[in-house]
Amino acid sequence: MAPIISIRDLTKTYANGFQALKGIDLDVERGEILALLGPNGAGKTTLISIVCGIANPSGGHVLVDGKDVVKDFRLTRSMIGLVPQELTTDQFETVWNTVSFSRGLHGKKANPAHIEKVLRDLSLWDKKDNTLRQLSGGMKRRVLIAKALSHEPMVLFLDEPTAGVDVALRKDMWEVVATLRRAGVTIILTTHYIEEAEEIADRVGVINGGKLLLVEEKSTLMRKLGRKQLILELSEPLPVLPPEFAGNGLSLSDDGSRLVYDFDSQNEQESIAALLTRLGQHNIHFKDLSTQQTSLEDIFVALVGGAK
Numbered sequence: 001m002a003p004i005i006s007i008r009d010l011t012k013t014y015a016n017g018f019q020a021l022k023g024i025d026l027d028v029e030r031g032e033i034l035a036l037l038g039p040n041g042a043g044k045t046t047l048i049s050i051v052c053g054i055a056n057p058s059g060g061h062v063l064v065d066g067k068d069v070v071k072d073f074r075l076t077r078s079m080i081g082l083v084p085q086e087l088t089t090d091q092f093e094t095v096w097n098t099v100s101f102s103r104g105l106h107g108k109k110a111n112p113a114h115i116e117k118v119l120r121d122l123s124l125w126d127k128k129d130n131t132l133r134q135l136s137g138g139m140k141r142r143v144l145i146a147k148a149l150s151h152e153p154m155v156l157f158l159d160e161p162t163a164g165v166d167v168a169l170r171k172d173m174w175e176v177v178a179t180l181r182r183a184g185v186t187i188i189l190t191t192h193y194i195e196e197a198e199e200i201a202d203r204v205g206v207i208n209g210g211k212l213l214l215v216e217e218k219s220t221l222m223r224k225l226g227r228k229q230l231i232l233e234l235s236e237p238l239p240v241l242p243p244e245f246a247g248n249g250l251s252l253s254d255d256g257s258r259l260v261y262d263f264d265s266q267n268e269q270e271s272i273a274a275l276l277t278r279l280g281q282h283n284i285h286f287k288d289l290s291t292q293q294t295s296l297e298d299i300f301v302a303l304v305g306g307a308k
C-alpha cells in the first residue's frame with residue numbers, strides 16, 4: 001500500500017535566511033509508530049509544521065494520502081491530528097465541550113457517538129463533565145489527544161508527548177499510544193527521550209541540523225549500529241593479555257580476572273566462535289560469560305555527535 005505520508009526533497013529556509021530543513025526524504029507507512037529523534041533546533045517542529053500545513057515549504061513536496069499539503073491544504077489538514085505540547089484551551093470549559101468543539105473547528109458535523117468513543121478509549125469518559133482545570137496533568141494530556149482525534153484523523157502527530165512529565169505519567173502515555181496503534185492510527189512523535197523511542201516506536205528517524213541522518217526499523221538500527229561486549233570471567237587470572245590477542249577489541253581487566261571483547265553485532269557468531277576457539281588453544285579458560293549491548297542512546301549520541 002502507498003505510504004500515508006510521502007515527503008520528497010523538502011527544504012525550509014526561514015525569512016532570516018536560516019535553512020532549517022535541507023532536503024528531507026521520508027515515507028511514513030500506514031499504521032506504524034515513527035519516532036523522530038533529534039536535539040534542540042534539529043528541525044523536528046519545522047518538519048511537522050509543514051506536514052500539518054502550518055508552515056510553507058521552500059522546496060520539495062509533501063503528500064498525505066496522495067494529496068499535496070499546499071495545494072489540498074484543507075483536505076490534508078483534516079486527515080491529521082496534531083497534539084501540541086501545551087494545553088491552550090479554556091480551563092473553565094468541560095472536557096466534552098472542548099473535544100466536541102475541536103471537531104467543529106475542522107469543519108466536521110457533530111458526532112456524539114465518535115466523541116464518546118474517543119473519550120472512552122482515553123479513559124476520560126467519567127471526566128466528561130469536569131472542567132479542564134479540575135483535571136490532573138495526565139488527564140489534561142489525554143484531553144489534548146482526544147481533541148486531536150475528534151475529527152477522525154488518519155495520522156496523529158505527537159509533539160514531545162511526555163516532555164516534563166513524571167515517570168508514571170510517561171508510562172501511562174505510552175499505554176495510550178499503544179492503544180491508539182492497535183486501533184490503526186498512524187503515529188508520528190517527536191521526542192528527546194531515547195527511552196521513549198526505544199519503548200514504543202516501530203521505526204526511528206534521527207534528525208539533526210535539518211537533515212534526516214537515518215530512518216530505520218528500531219531492531220535493524222540496533223543490530224546495524226549496536227555494538228556488543230562479551231565479558232569472560234576467567235578461571236585463572238592472567239598477568240597480562242597474551243600478545244597474540246592484542247588489538248581486535250580484546251582487553252584484560254586491571255585485576256586480570258576478566259577478558260572484555262568489543263565486537264560488531266553484525267558478524268557476532270563468526271567472531272565469537274573464532275575467539276573462543278583461539279582462547280582454548282592457548283589454554284585460557286573461563287568460568288562464566290555475559291554480554292552487554294549498546295542502547296539506542298549510545299547510538300544516538302554517536303550519530304548526532306558525529307554529524308556536528
Ligand SMILES: Nc1ncnc2c1ncn2[C@@H]1O[C@H](COP(=O)(O)OP(=O)(O)OP(=O)(O)O)[C@@H](O)[C@H]1O
Pocket residue numbers: 014015016018020038039040041042043044045046047
Ligand atoms: N521563524 C523562524 N525564523 C528563523 N529561524 C527559525 C524559525 N523557527 C525556527 N527557526 C530555527 O530553525 C531551527 C529548527 O527549529 P525547530 O523548532 O524546527 O527545531 P526542533 O527540532 O523542533 O527543536 P526543539 O526540540 O527545540 O523544538 C532552529 O535553529 C530554530 O532556531
